[in-house]
Amino acid sequence: MLDYLDLQADLSGEDQMIRHTAREFVAEHVTPDIGALFEDGRFPETLVTRMGELDFYGPNLDWGDLPNVSETAYGLLLQELEAGDSGVRSMASVQGALVMYPIHEYGSEAQRERWLPDLASGEAVGCFGLTEPEHGSDPASMETTATPDGDGFRLSGTKTWITNSPIADVALVWGRIDDDADRDDAGEIRGFLVETDLDGVETPAIDGKLSMRVSETGQIHLQDVFVPAEAMLPDVQGMKGPLSCLTQARYGIAWGAVGVMRDCFETAREYATDREQFDRPIAATQLQQEKLAEMATKITTSQTLVFRLAELKERGDLRPQQVSMAKRQNVRAAREVARTAREMLGGNGITTDYSPMRHLANVETVYTYEGTHDIHSLILGEDLTGFSAF
Template identity: 50%
Template structure:
């Protein structure tokens, strides 16, 4: 029995899923094992993003899979979550790619774009023929998007954008960027409502994306600094349905939902490695898995993994009913990433010194999860969201 089969056997998740959901999960698991795992250690070591997998992800239906029409699969929220879990069991970078493409860039166009914008971009993005990025975070802003400095001004019939963005996933390989900027035209909103979204083809003069070097996490993924210098766009580049920060936050919540599931995939991979090592390595004349302390560690990791998956499943069912709230998403994001990191750290102790090598995926997952913990809202941001929901007092 393989280690993931041991995990599946002890806790019968399949009994809570539909045949369609199980099929999506198996397809994603097969993709991760056949296309990601054989190359991910080398790619992580060499900081290499394997672009040829983009079209394969599109052909498999994973890009924008939760969206309807325009070539998207129209899968349910739980199916999408299970796909995120399996892809992140391969590597967080590939679940991140699916999230940036589908939950951020494609969702922004699907939620807020005109019909022309949807027809222009979504079918190509669903196949992977076009790549999108989501440019919200700024060097000084971080968790405070209301302090946005990127501005859009009218010049005749055109828009002109100036500003800087940072930690923008996929920007250097993207064909289109969803850029959020503060407009200075009262006709387009005042105060917080003045934040608007724009579709910026990355070939537009003045748009520049530079991959961030020196990363010790998410090394098989692409994150960039973005510079916008007098980027001139036609009037119809604006997303007509997005007004104010509720626009980008609506997309961020889609991505946060995927993380709730995805982080549990990384955790499961770490637990699998720990189980395998505990049964194959012998110390003092017996497998280390026969020691009570080791079994206690495995049991604790397993319990937190299954609690996290059950929470993700509950949130998925709420999402499918249209009843999922931002505070509930914060519960999931905070719990999943925090517990996934704890599982990774505990698994490393079972692996001993070899656990810091690429013979096992645990240190790679632990490093990646440090990034996942920060993006789409830090622990502290989600704690404050939940604190506000519990007290009705704003501590931001």
């Protein structure tokens, strides 16, 4: 596996074990069927509890029996899962970074005890409801409302492009407290843990996807859904809540993109070594060697970024803008590496027998979600100049 600067030479024993376990899991349970699953547009739900048994959900959190592994180990885990398929990594990333993390950070102890063990084991599936049909890059303009009603709230609104929603047991929904409510937080955005079997909740799947086909993606329709006051996350309000969750998820995406690139590179290098044209392997030609050199350089640059992010995150110095840089750089690089690898495979590269075209299709979604490439450019631009272009 490509590690040109020996960045993994100093991994701890635990980091190596987690990387090995995840790589072995992908080889045994993802790779053999992933082409057929992609063609069928199916997520292998049997993997949900299997990943839970291996502590793949929120393993970097420190609560109860959660393993509290290093941020490097967590990144390596998501790298290996995305080398298998972006849909598999997204399942684990949403469960851990977008559902378990906010419950861990901002939830009550009762909420932690109710949800974290089941989410960690895969006995329950969670989803994160922020994006709305008319509000993607500008989530602060959300229209979902939470109207106080006795000892609880009535939630109404629609969320869309929600990973895991069709199979979720609980949705972390972000909504605005009714502006006219007689409350100190009237008009503020708050998070609510909404069980999906409540009256008025629907979670239909989104069909017709040409990307992230091995992912359960859907909507959350809320029609006057009553939730008790205890369902609201007590310790965060405003956009700090959802944005801090997105920082956690983007960190994982930056690592996952390395997995995409590495799998594409290894597939292309092996193919170029074996494939003969004009009486020699195509890997012996200058054009193909130049492509491999470019891919290896992009991968190495991206690896360097995420290993540095892990160091900063471990000591509490990581800034959201630094995560934006890594998400922006690494996903763009993954897009380019996947396309180049597909080219090297020629006609064979458009089939599900090989991974690059599937990765290329998936990375088009990753390029867009958790903040589009352009939005991350503006985040960096504001940080560099002090002027907001939003």
